[in-house]
Amino acid sequence: MSESNISETPKVASNFIKVIINDDLKTNKYDGRVHTRFPPEPNGYLHIGHAKSICLNFGLAKEYAGLCNLRFDDTNPTKEDVEYVDSIKEDVRWLGFDWEDREYFASDYFDRLYELAEQLILKGKAFVCELTQDQMRQYRGTLTEPGINSPFRDRTIDENLELFRKMKNGDFPDGAMVLRAKIDMSSPNVNMRDPIIYRIRRDHHHRTGDKWCIYPMYDFTHCISDSIEFITHSLCTLEFENNRPLYDWFLIELGLYRPQQIEFARLNLNFTVLSKRKLLKLVEDNFVDGWDDPRMPTITGLRRRGYTPEAVRNFAEMVGVAKADSIVDMGMLEFSVRKHLNSTANRAMAVLNPVKIVITNFPEGQKEILEAVNNPEDESKGVRNIPFTREIFIEREDFMEEPQKKFFRLSPGREVRLRYAYIIMCNEVIKDEHGNITELHCTYDAETKSGTSSETRKVKATLHWVSASECFDAEVRLYDNLFMKENPNSVEDGKEFTDNLNPDSLKIISNCKLEPSLRDSNSGDRFQFERLGYFCVDSKHSTLDHPVFNRIVTLKDTWTKIQAKEA
């Protein structure tokens, strides 16, 4: 094998869609174009599953030097709203994608769609049907039995045309009749049993207002919209596989340019739900604080939680694209944020559950300024000052009066280092009348200041801390999985998914002690609180007087793992 032309080795396609595109490029199927689209229905907020689709569609376009449109699939006025189109645009933009001037709405095509429907009638391929919903269901047959033809199937073209025009003009009440494609009532694919193309529905549309009282169905609209936009690869999720023959049928019958529909498996994540209906329920029944609740798997929730677009994009890359349904471990998403934040987030010290330490040999009223590195992974982030005083706070969990094995933090008679400061030794445990620890009395070794070359002593642990007199209070919100079960949808009879909600998914801790430099932080700023995790200034509730930090994700924690194992 020749090794001389490594640089010319073609990039191996890493998913089945790229294989298809590579092949199409080779055969020049679309003149070398790659043009995708992201087609959300504006009836809900986008979630991490949509992010996968967005990254796929925009990512493919970018990789192949093509284009990706943003198109709102707004053919059902009863469920859609501008609130959602605005949020969708914001979310896609936040993820880092740009559709430039290619912002489309299926409703922009209503005139054209109507015209094409008439064309189908003229071709004898569509008819107006007056069966009631119940009747139509009966006529449709079942999954195992063929359907039977509607008695209205053989109307004349003129009659169909006239009725359809009347439908459009509002001559009939809602639901009185529909326009149907004339395909095959005995098709094993139920989608092909004379599917509905237009229904009468007097509803105010968020864009077209009251111009229409008939609205086209998804199957008719989607393929034609793709065709109008000259899309090459129309990516959608698996549940549309059975609709593909219909997608093709309309375009073939109408003689239109034909994109190809390719289906891939939607994203599933454990410990959460990813269905619009269920997310809507969580919001409407106030199980959460809204669409942007930091526990929600929505893009806006992840954003408020403190996730970065880079992390989400990287995650989408990690999980890949395939046709088999699967459930991705939440741990992968968390890995992805940690990885990004490790290199970008400045470090700071915060004590969530404080216990006071008095350094008995440090002069009262004295304040020493110490220097701390902002990000050990990135020297350019510089340093900051930290005040050191006689009284400080450390984390209550970092002290154990009777240390269990493998615990090598502070305990009586033991030494630990204070991050960026000195080594201290615990001499005395002060308790109240109930036996609760109120203070620890320690002494520090002035020779062990961080960064001094004289310091050679090794201690087993380094603790984070803040000066008791110089720190300030803040509220910290700790988040855990929204659901207790890996699969929240598995419920016993009579229960529903909300019964699997994790009662401890949010813990609000008041009066946490933060180092003074954190005072300058702004909404959305992210930090690593050393030894604790990554945190973000809450964009909704944080104020100067009442700072609120969200925990984005914990640090990888081998200690709790050890503890769990010992137990």
Place this chain on the structure above:
RNA sequence: UGCCCUGUAGUGUAACCGGCAACACGUCUGAUUCUGGAUCAGAAGAGUUCAGGUUCGAGUCCUGACGGGGCAGCCA
């Protein structure tokens, strides 16, 4: 008892026209470390759902089972 899709370590994906299964997460060692973080080195873990067949050779091709998912909205 219809049709469509799908089945590769614990999880998610890869393996070009058949050539002795790779990557990531996770797990476990060890090194290192002023974050029990990060980093570095290494390990374990699948013989590709099963049974046949074709072939010198099959995760890749064929046949048949079995498992999982989807489809009977005037939703998308």
